[in-house]
Amino acid sequence: MSTPEQRRPTVKDVAAEAGVAPMTVSYTFNHPARVAEATRARVLAAAAQLGYRPDSTARALRSGRTKQLGVVVGEHLSYVFDDPQAAQFVAGIADVCVSEDLGVVLIPTRGDAGDVDRVLAAAVDGYVLWTTVADDPVLAAVAGSGRPAAIQGGPAHPGLVCIGPDDRAAAAAVAAATPLAGATPVIISFPLDRRRTSGVLRGSDLPPDLMDLKAVPFPVTGARLAGYRDALIEAGQDWDDVRIAVVQRNQRERGEEAAAALLGTVEGSDPVVVLAMSDELALGARLAVARAQREVVLTGWDGSREATASGVWSVAAPLREQGRACARAALSGEADRPQVPWVVVGPEKRPDTER
Template sequence: MPTNRRRVTLKDVAARAGVSPMTASYAFNRPARVAAATRDRVHRAASELGYLPDAVGRALKSGRTHQIGVVFGEHLAYAFDDPQAAQFLAGVAEVCVEEGQGLTFIPTRGDAADVGRVLSAAVDGFVLWTTTEDDPVLAAVAGDPRPAVIQGGPQREGITCVTQDDYRAALAIASRGLTEGRTPVVISFPLDRHREHVVTTGADLRTRAPFPVTDARLRGYRAAIEQAGLSWTSTPIAVVARNTRRDGLAAARELAPQLAPDALVIAMSDELALGARQALQETHPDVAYLGWDASPDGRRLGITSVTNPLREQGRRCAHLALTLDRPDNQEIPWTITPDLAPGTSPPQQSL
């Protein structure tokens, strides 16, 4: 028969260690104020008695939970399925381990409960995955006293932004691809939180996309296409619902009837570019591909891409979320890889 055992208290630990309850409390909560030998004696007594500190009580007393909250607007499985999202979260997790912090996921669903769900989270600071300019969570977090950092934007007063100059990077990579005289098509990230899949042209994209990353890259592609003397309004654009290889494959199949033999597929990620390549490599062997993220698979297949060190961005966001101030926005440098000479096509290999 199980027996009821009285819960071991901090007073029991203090009595076993021969110290006052206040000294025992300091040994756990403010160890720097206790001599090393005394601190070791308290911890040894706690171990012998099976005492576990009350994490909730400690948090209430200190005002700190030692948790970073990651606000993630994607389907939570996306955090583990998407290679780049996984790299970003790995960077956040590395800092949590180094700094003795916990990691709390706070998924949002685009409903009225999002703001309350985020603000009620027992965390010391927020790291936000990129979201839309009209996301009400942004205003709520910006007005909260806890530090907040967002990857990719949008930029908002009260939230530190860690991002690249997506516009200039998009302009540079598209200009690189168009030096070969190819005919462009674009595979784009979602335009807004509705995540509607659509095949359209530049003529129908007359307003800014609420997702700042999508908007900046589209503007960069448009500038490159028009500078090459081509028509943006007639450029085919497939907007995907998710950044997955499967979505890239489906988009490329829908675009296939409009593709010139020497088309240039400008994709907003390596995952989309790799999916497109899988769909077209037999029917359109001379098509060239541009991606983003410089992923291992993309590098292996020679896809020209923009470097996007999301693991480092995750680390930087986590460090900033642990500070007590609101530092300035930080821009991450980028390059184009591989550094191909103009007129040189990436090698064509099979997946």
Template sequence: MPTDRRRVTLKDVAARAGVSPMTASYAFTRPARVASATRERVRRAADELGYRPDAVGRALKSGRTHQIGVVFSEHLAYAFDDPQAAQFLAGVAEVCVEEGRGLTFIPTRGDAADADRVLSAAVDGFVLWTTAEDDPVLAAVAGDPRPAVIQGGPPRRGIACVTQDDYRAALAIASQGLRDGRTPVVISFPLDRDREHLVTTGAGLPPHAPFPVTDARLRGYRAAVEQAGLSWTSTPVAVVARNTQQDGLDAARELAPLLTPDALVIAMSDELALGAHQALHETHPEAAYLGWDASPAGRRLGITSVTNPLRDQGRRCARLALDPGRPPDDQEIPWSVTS
């Protein structure tokens, strides 16, 4: 009988049960290979001795942790505060439950240690939330042998991508909103990892944004504005630091002096559109709003939006991360404009 001064080992359990250490190990790791009576004897001995299997040791031996690592380029709290990010995580979590896997959050801070922090995580595969093209985590994960999937891009060799055709969707929703001859303003996601707040016009935007979602949607909005015979270079644009209703509200208040009574507020998410509506519904009651994500709150206000089933995208990402074959083809999600 072991003393209380040292940790109970598998050998102690095997001795108590009257079996070999290998048989005792199989009782926990490969129960189908052990007779039920023997398996029960081993487990009873473990309970009597207070033994618990060493999950870390088992992971080292098998080379698998049975964990999926989720990497957010946003502040980690965003995963819980943003309704759409929460839907995405719910999809990942559903697959983890179905497959008996754990879920590990890997925070990033935008510093030089991010890549090492991600690669040192004890996980079997990675699911990444959309990030910028120059994020060093991308190169690190792409060079790692573990499966990796990213939602929204950017596309990178060695990382599967689950995304929408954001350019065509942005073109479609903006074109629909401009049919009534309204005057557009845009509330945009961040342009790069610096996340600088900015109020400018189309002329003041860089030719390319490192965030692929931001870049594709801005290009789509620009094409719609120019096809409507309007000037993109003079279209007011507010760039927010975060995708929150508060950021949308603040941006709309800054844009308010530039708005015509029939303004069309083109926001890159329902959250931003909801914030803009809160800021402008009294001063600009005739304004119309476009969003993205087709959220329940947006639908209640009649905001025209783009469907973006992030729960399904989370499920797809998790399934691909569990596939050691790492399918090379990107997974494009269908979309539609709804109001």
């Protein structure tokens, strides 16, 4: 049991110390413009002397606002800090939260039965969701929560603002920027499903409709594969014979392993075009390419300075700006521009194609 000395000071204690009504103390902390400057200073001095701090939980219950924005992460939570592009995305969210005097709550999901409860139990005013699968029950739960929400990259869902680039068009453009017609193309792909099954496939192993979320539930993966296929067919390549390495994680070591496996299947002396779905995978693939005795052209995604300086063609659609756009939409329920502009950036860092 606490002693009088240990008891937490209350609004009434501050009011008595400052010689004002309890309502004046409440206004001082919640609506300071309603309190005269001299009175406000007296209340704050009394609160400091007593060690009083407003109860944020009670304030949230009264106002209906928590002043927190939830970020739902469908990856291992450490991914947000380890992956440079994920870190840029969260930094963009933080930019908006700083300007709006909000906190950020990271909410991990694991693909289990507890995800919905974990997300809905978070005391937040709105949600930003990192790309997930089409059948994720969290999508419907968030959409029905009554709180505004935005998702980066999809899948699109009623009640959620979807923000991202035209992945299919951008993938086709970055592939077309390379010498596809006289080369052997290979692809390093993000996971196709939530099980994150890895391995080497051929184009003929994939469903005909890559944009069908029942067939490829990760919309970003499906759209980029569809874009690569568009460019390859346009260049006269046989899509059914194209080799595709699916990796579990967006990590350089995975890119290196995938590139080594793919290059080991290529016969003849034709140059190879490696179409990687991220700059991290492309930079990892570059390590394997350095050991190969053949000409290789690399493409990535994210337009990072390191990648373009290393000779990688890339798609720049800055994730920091996407994070800002998602945060603004999660606070308002609307997006100024849901379609994110993108640009193909060559090894010499020059814009080549813009949408």
